[in-house]
Amino acid sequence: MTKKDDNISAMCRPAIGEAGKTGDWRDKRPTIDHNKCIPFIKKKPACFLCWLYCPDGVITATIPISIDLDYCKGCGICAEECPAKAIAMINEEGKDD
Ligand code: SF4
Ligand code: SF4
Known part of the structure; x- marks a missing residue:
């Protein structure tokens, strides 16, 4: 029987956390703004x-995302x-342009 590898999917999506909590790099x-987001407005995928x-x-395909x-x-x-x-980029606190 073949062993399932959870890190491999049909789309080869990136695995979360291989380099630690990389959000610190941001x-x-x-x-x-969920009120502009198409699946949230339409209430369907x-x-x-x-x-x-x-x-x-790192984004979920869920309602809401x-x-x-x-x-x-x-x-x-x-x-x-x-x-x-529906998505805007804002400065991290303490990291002004
Ligand atoms: S936030 Fe994502 S799901 Fe929502 S409208 Fe924009 S691209 Fe589409
Ligand atoms: S695409 Fe958006 S959610 Fe994904 S890493 Fe870039 S800024 Fe973050």
Whole structure:
């Protein structure tokens, strides 16, 4: 019988936590306005482009979506890809531009 490896999935999504709690590396953090988020508004699974494009695999494809800030490195791709502008990047406290 083949042993299942939980770190391998069909989409080869990144594994959380391989380098520790990488959220400490972040200068900016994503914030979500759920009232602009398509699946939250429609109350059904839709869009989830942020989940698809997040290189760290830290966004859930759930209603509402959530972001695990312990591991989000603040790249801003989710905010760039969101068609509804529901995600904004804000400065981390003490890390001004
Ligand atoms: S800022 Fe980057 S790492 Fe953080 S949730 Fe968005 S896409 Fe993922
Ligand atoms: S990409 Fe934007 S609208 Fe789509 S699920 Fe993510 S936050 Fe919501």
